[in-house]
Amino acid sequence: MTKRSIFHPAGHRLVYASANRYGDPVKIPLPATLTLYAECASGDIRALAAKPGDALTAGQLLLAPDENVPALVAPAAGKLLAVEDFAGDFGRSCTAFRMAADAEGPQDDTFARRAEKPSLEVLKRFLSGIPGAPPLDLFGDAARGRIDTLVVCGVDSDLLVVTNQYVMANRAADIKRGVEILRQATGVDQIVGVVLRDRIQGFGHLGMELRAVEPRHPAAMPAKIMHDVFGRTVPAGSECRDVGAAFFKAEAVAAIGRAFDSGRPPASKLMTLIDKRGRGCLVEAVLGTPLKVIFEALDIEIHDRDRIIIGGPMTGSAVYSEDFPVQTDTDAVMVQDGADVPLYSSYPCINCGECVRICPARIPVNMLVRFLEAAQYETAAAEYDLYACMECGLCSYVCTARIPIFQYIRLAKHELEHMQSLEAAHG
Amino acid sequence: MAEQKKLIVSHAPFWHDGSSIHERSYHIMGAALLPALAGFVLYGMPAVGVMSLSISFAIFWEFAFTAVTKRPLTIADGNAALIGMLFGMLLPAATPWWAVVTGTFIAVIIGKQIFGGIGSNAFNPAVLAVAILMVAWKERFNFDAAYVNYSFGFAAQYPLGVLKHFGVPATRIFHLGDLFFGRQTGGLGTGCGAALVAAGAYLIYRGFIRWEISLSFLAGIFLTAQIFNLADPVRFGGPFFHLLTGYTLFAAFFLLTEDSSSPVNLIPMLIYGFCGGVLTILIRNIGAHIDGSLYAVLAMNMVNPLLDKIRPKAIGKVL
Amino acid sequence: MGSPRALRFICSLAIVLFIVGVLSYSAFSRKAPDPPLRMMFKVAVGDVLFDHHAHMSVPGYGLDCKDCHHHPAEDDTDTRACSECHPAKTGKTPPQACGDCHDADEIEDQEMLKTGDAFHGQCISCHQDFGAGPVECSGCHVK
Numbered sequence: 001m002t003k004r005s006i007f008h009p010a011g012h013r014l015v016y017a018s019a020n021r022y023g024d025p026v027k028i029p030l031p032a033t034l035t036l037y038a039e040c041a042s043g044d045i046r047a048l049a050a051k052p053g054d055a056l057t058a059g060q061l062l063l064a065p066d067e068n069v070p071a072l073v074a075p076a077a078g079k080l081l082a083v084e085d086f087a088g089d090f091g092r093s094c095t096a097f098r099m100a101a102d103a104e105g106p107q108d109d110t111f112a113r114r115a116e117k118p119s120l121e122v123l124k125r126f127l128s129g130i131p132g133a134p135p136l137d138l139f140g141d142a143a144r145g146r147i148d149t150l151v152v153c154g155v156d157s158d159l160l161v162v163t164n165q166y167v168m169a170n171r172a173a174d175i176k177r178g179v180e181i182l183r184q185a186t187g188v189d190q191i192v193g194v195v196l197r198d199r200i201q202g203f204g205h206l207g208m209e210l211r212a213v214e215p216r217h218p219a220a221m222p223a224k225i226m227h228d229v230f231g232r233t234v235p236a237g238s239e240c241r242d243v244g245a246a247f248f249k250a251e252a253v254a255a256i257g258r259a260f261d262s263g264r265p266p267a268s269k270l271m272t273l274i275d276k277r278g279r280g281c282l283v284e285a286v287l288g289t290p291l292k293v294i295f296e297a298l299d300i301e302i303h304d305r306d307r308i309i310i311g312g313p314m315t316g317s318a319v320y321s322e323d324f325p326v327q328t329d330t331d332a333v334m335v336q337d338g339a340d341v342p343l344y345s346s347y348p349c350i351n352c353g354e355c356v357r358i359c360p361a362r363i364p365v366n367m368l369v370r371f372l373e374a375a376q377y378e379t380a381a382a383e384y385d386l387y388a389c390m391e392c393g394l395c396s397y398v399c400t401a402r403i404p405i406f407q408y409i410r411l412a413k414h415e416l417e418h419m420q421s422l423e424a425a426h427g
Numbered sequence: 428m429a430e431q432k433k434l435i436v437s438h439a440p441f442w443h444d445g446s447s448i449h450e451r452s453y454h455i456m457g458a459a460l461l462p463a464l465a466g467f468v469l470y471g472m473p474a475v476g477v478m479s480l481s482i483s484f485a486i487f488w489e490f491a492f493t494a495v496t497k498r499p500l501t502i503a504d505g506n507a508a509l510i511g512m513l514f515g516m517l518l519p520a521a522t523p524w525w526a527v528v529t530g531t532f533i534a535v536i537i538g539k540q541i542f543g544g545i546g547s548n549a550f551n552p553a554v555l556a557v558a559i560l561m562v563a564w565k566e567r568f569n570f571d572a573a574y575v576n577y578s579f580g581f582a583a584q585y586p587l588g589v590l591k592h593f594g595v596p597a598t599r600i601f602h603l604g605d606l607f608f609g610r611q612t613g614g615l616g617t618g619c620g621a622a623l624v625a626a627g628a629y630l631i632y633r634g635f636i637r638w639e640i641s642l643s644f645l646a647g648i649f650l651t652a653q654i655f656n657l658a659d660p661v662r663f664g665g666p667f668f669h670l671l672t673g674y675t676l677f678a679a680f681f682l683l684t685e686d687s688s689s690p691v692n693l694i695p696m697l698i699y700g701f702c703g704g705v706l707t708i709l710i711r712n713i714g715a716h717i718d719g720s721l722y723a724v725l726a727m728n729m730v731n732p733l734l735d736k737i738r739p740k741a742i743g744k745v746l
Numbered sequence: 747m748g749s750p751r752a753l754r755f756i757c758s759l760a761i762v763l764f765i766v767g768v769l770s771y772s773a774f775s776r777k778a779p780d781p782p783l784r785m786m787f788k789v790a791v792g793d794v795l796f797d798h799h800a801h802m803s804v805p806g807y808g809l810d811c812k813d814c815h816h817h818p819a820e821d822d823t824d825t826r827a828c829s830e831c832h833p834a835k836t837g838k839t840p841p842q843a844c845g846d847c848h849d850a851d852e853i854e855d856q857e858m859l860k861t862g863d864a865f866h867g868q869c870i871s872c873h874q875d876f877g878a879g880p881v882e883c884s885g886c887h888v889k
Contacts (some may be wrong), residue, residue: 159442227743234743235743236741236743236745237745304432304434305433305435307435309439313439313441314439314442317438318434318437318438318441319434319436320434320436336441342443344437347448347504348544348547349546350448350545350546351687351691353690354446356692357691366691385741388743388744393440396440398444399446400446400448400451402443404437410438472770472774476770476771476774477767479764479766479770481767483761483762484764486759487764500753503755505752505756508759524771527767569793571795572795574784575784575786575795592888593885
């Protein structure tokens with residue numbers, strides 16, 4: 001919870017952190033076991049490339065990419081221990097791969113042999129599961145619509161998180177190489193980097209045009225960047241790709257550059273770790289490292305009733321276990337003390353209007369929430385702009401009655417999606 | 428598997444700006460204490476008595492209602508206390524105890540709880556209660572009669588009554604400076620313009636009330652009063668006289684701005700405030716009542732849901 | 747919002763203010779001062795606010811009690827109101843004949859004045875004599 005100061009009544013805490021204050025990343029040694037998640041049920045996996053008990057080489061493909069899942073690559077050599085089903089957010093079926101890691105093990109050279117000439121096919125097959133999770137599935141598929149702009153995000157879309165800011169500022173050579181490769185492989189001409197306005201000076205030549213975003217949440221969220229920086233409004237219910245833009249995190253672009261230079265897909269993920277006092281530091285850990293290992297290395301104690309959050313304070317998601325692993329899109333890990341956890345209330349909307357004034361999408365949140373509370377999701381979508389929400393979390397942040405508005409919105413979208421899929425299934 | 432820690436899992440965001448309903452209630456009450464103190468100084472202990480009884484009974488009625496209807500106990504949010512305080516400030520200091528008890532019942536139960544509690548009341552509960560009492564016991568709200576036994580160091584007639592009955596020349600006994608510093612009779616907490624403006628400025632600065640509503644209301648009062656005054660300077664009082672007398676300033680900063688019965692969008696807020704000001708002066712100048720501000724507040728509360736339909740188009744809205 | 751601390755606070759607030767309110771009402775209830783400051787005459791055509799203090803005090807008009815209160819003539823301190831002898835529709839028995847109170851030589855007219863006429867006569871004649879104070883209806887009566 002934050003307290004408003006009398007001299008800064010209007011949420012001065014909503015300014016993005018600057019990577020300048022952060023030191024070099026702390027490197028976490030390779031742990032004994034790694035866990036990798038794939039967002040599909042194990043039964044649906046068509047091309048399971050290894051069985052439990054198999055020895056793995058570093059960089060070996062565990063799961064070939066298809067239209068639904070990115071490639072899953074063994075981040076280190078070792079042995080595959082188990083492939084298990086589990087339920088993810090909103091009950092989605094997921095598969096966990098547990099493997100024993102061996103730092104001395106052999107390196108797979110399939111990618112190195114095919115990395116002579118960067119092509120979309122090579123990128124998709126080997127690099128869709130690298131740190132930064134590049135959305136390579138947006139390219140080369142006519143049905144998905146044409147992408148004409150590739151945005152390299154040197155900003156992070158949540159407060160206190162500086163991962164991509166740091167990469168943009170400190171890995172210029174990798175980014176430049178990555179931009180070249182992407183230009184060649186995807187054929188997209190317009191490649192634009194976005195960075196925070198107060199830091200736009202001082203970037204060297206990155207092989208792309210740079211544009212600035214305001215350093216205040218939610219200016220660095222993709223839909224907001226499209227609106228403010230590119231003057232393209234993402235229609236309600238659509239995504240950035242529907243207006244021709246693909247968002248790549250700076251870390252993903254740097255990882256692509258590094259992969260082709262070194263001949264092996266990078267497996268180290270950079271993260272901003274935010275401790276219980278709200279201080280951040282950068283850590284680098286191999287994909288699949290359980291969070292517990294990172295907390296132990298940095299002497300962060302976790303107690304009962306604390307909260308572990310993947311992502312930042314506004315849009316992250318809380319996890320229930322310290323065993324949760326580092327994934328390709330884990331840009332931040334935040335730890336919150338049990339005493340600091342703000343509680344939601346069961347109060348109704350008191351119509352103070354704070355949410356309406358802070359909403360970046362100009363949604364009538366005070367009306368919307370009344371329909372969401374009553375589970376009138378269709379009216380909410382049809383008349384009160386449910387789908388215009390870009391999910392920045394600000395309405396819940398300022399809610400005087402402490403209604404979990406953001407949660408209601410996510411729930412409403414999920415329920416509507418569920419209803420539509422049921423209707424589609426039963427005609 | 429090793430022993431698992433029990434972590435708290437909830438939905439984003441994980442921060443909150445620290446605002447809450449009870450913070451809001453207590454800040455508004457704290458700000459209202461300043462004009463109330465001016466009333467205590469002027470009227471003495473009877474004013475303290477009306478105010479204390481009003482707050483405690485408002486809390487009691489809310490407690491009783493939630494207990495009888497088996498709803499969650501809501502008195503801790505301070506909203507009932509706030510309603511009681513605002514209701515008390517509107518009353519003459521000489522109000523009998525039974526009128527305070529009845530009035531708080533009307534405010535909390537009829538004004539707020541039967542609509543569904545906080546956030547659902549269509550009208551400002553305190554204003555609704557005073558309006559009903561004014562109809563029921565008209566003579567209790569005749570400030571001249573209420574204060575016959577009080578000796579002040581200034582003209583003890585109710586300024587708006589003097590204006591209404593005897594015209595502008597008779598109001599020369601009042602000086603604008605005196606009126607601003609609370610040397611006038613009226614509701615026990617609504618007379619001191621200086622204290623009301625200070626309290627309003629604080630609430631606006633902290634964001635507890637909206638300047639759009641307060642200032643447009645005052646603008647509506649000023650412009651309409653000015654037009655009437657130009658048309659007939661003997662019958663209709665000047666704009667500053669209207670700003671400083673009756674419930675004008677109290678309505679601007681404490682009544683119209685009540686969350687649930689006021690709009691949240693910019694243009695509706697401006698219309699709501701401005702029309703409230705226009706209506707107030709119309710009722711005062713050509714209506715039957717001496718002070719129209721309470722009826723103006725109720726009338727604007729009524730059109731509020733309609734007004735708030737004027738809102739900006741959401742970004743990305745597909746028509 | 748339902749934290750025990752907030753609940754304790756609001757309960758103590760209600761109890762303390764209840765006690766303060768009851769005490770203020772019982773200990774500080776304002777008695778009508780004697781002589782009165784201002785009086786509100788309830789009249790069907792419009793109430794009249796009479797500023798008693800302004801008429802009798804020295805920075806005001808400085809009138810003597812007997813200028814208005816005329817009965818009984820001998821006693822300066824006895825300034826009973828007209829209604830004490832002429833109760834209007836109350837339980838009290840009115841005097842049966844003029845002679846019950848008045849001497850024969852005091853009475854010019856056998857007809858008893860109405861209250862309204864008595865007040866009108868007293869206020870308006872004095873206002874006219876001194877050229878001060880309202881004489882038309884709307885100058886005193888307000889609806």
